Amino acid sequence: MRVSMRSALSSLGVVFTAYLAVGGMIWTVTPDHPLLMVGAIGLYLVTVWLCIFWNPVTAPLPVWLVVLSLVTAVIVPNVTWFAAGTDARLQAYATWGLGGISALMAILVVRRRVWAAWFGVAIIVVTGSFWIGIVNALSLGAVGAVVWVGIAQLVTGLMARAARDTAELTELQRSSSEWLASQSGRRRERRVTVQRAIALAGPVLTRVIETGGVLDDEERAQARLTEGRLRDELRGRRLLDDDVRVQLEAVRRRGTEVTMLDEGGLDGVDEDQLTVIRGELAKALSDARSERVFIRTSQHESIAVTVVGRSRSEDDPDGEDVVDLWHEIRWPAVREPEAVEGAAEAQDRVGVED
The missing domain is CATH 1.20.930 (Transcription Elongation Factor S-II; Chain A)
Known part of the structure; x- marks a missing residue:
């Protein structure tokens, strides 16, 4: 025309x-x-x-x-x-x-x-x-x-x-369409998260109601594991796959307290890179013997995820914890420009408080 x-x-x-x-x-x-x-x-x-x-x-x-x-x-x-x-x-x-x-x-x-x-x-x-x-x-x-x-x-x-x-x-329409699409994606993501939370916590909550909160040791341990899985799903879902979930549960069953936190460092990362990162994370967790393990994504230009383990010192059990595990998962390939734009020059990879 x-x-x-x-x-x-x-x-x-x-x-x-x-x-x-x-x-x-x-x-x-x-x-x-x-x-x-x-x-x-x-x-x-x-x-x-x-x-x-x-x-x-x-x-x-x-x-x-x-x-x-x-x-x-x-x-x-x-x-x-x-x-x-x-x-x-x-x-x-x-x-x-x-x-x-x-x-x-x-x-x-x-x-x-x-x-x-x-x-x-x-x-x-x-x-x-x-x-x-x-x-x-x-x-x-x-x-x-x-x-x-x-x-x-x-x-x-x-x-x-x-x-x-x-x-x-046209630009406003495009922006509006992108916003609507992102909101739709977030709603779907929230529905999936809620469904997974119900699937994980439903049996435990049902048991708590049935017993009036009186649980035996095995049930309490299972409740703690369920709580940990829920926190993982809410705080670090992009880090999770079947292998990582298995290793997280294994670490918790060994008595380790695990905290996982994704602060947006994996935004814009494709699925192939996530697969490599998750595989290395599962390997790092399989070797973890710390009392507490902190998993945190990074916006650093070369580090994707940091895994830090802390335990009480054998020489000074009443003193401060010492770092006995430090593992940095590097980016398997060059990140997309959108993923690193606006990122801080460096992020404190140890800044995890007790």
Whole structure:
């Protein structure tokens, strides 16, 4: 549709400018210099059609073509009046150049050369005043030149504004669609999380209700494991797969307290990278023998996940915990720019309080 519209406008411009040029060929009296008259018409048609069809249509005209248009605005009216002769300068075939150059300047406006167009209007006003007087120049086409160029600038400005508004509306629609899609994804994610939480905690809660909160040691241990699984699902679901879940439960059954925290460091990471990260995490957990293990994602440019284990010192059981496990999982491949944009230069990978 856009291409056909441009073709129609271009065709209209060709027909109109050709009509103006034909006016210069209808001689009621033979000009003093007919060949010069024909040459001026030929120069005009070549210039104006170059301006119409020069590609790309949406780009400004090149400087050389703007210069050619202004040169044509100087040559065509002067040559036409000179060729027509002294007695015929007010004839229609002698004054056609005023309308023809006005159309050329309007085309310059459409092709985003506004100041050159107004300079061309000034040229034909001055030229017409020199050959036929200011009053005749204004009445025979100079005023029309001002009106045509002014209207062309107004319409072009309105169209450009409409195009900007359309682009802004399109961007708003795209942003709205993305927001709706993200909200839909989050709602689905919340439903999945709730369903998993019900599946995990349902049996334990049912047992608690049945016994009035009086659980034996095995049931209490199972409740603690369930609580840990729920925390993992809520705080670090992107770190979890079947192998990681198995290792987390194994670590907890050995009496280790596990804290997992995903603070958005894995946003924008593809599934292949997550698979590698999860595999290394499962391997690190299988070797963990610490009393407390902290798993934390990172926004560091080279570290994806940090696993820290802390235990009481054998030499000073009442003192502060010591770090007996430190494992950094590096990025298996270069992260996407969106995933690291805005990330901190470095993140405290140890900052886990008791």
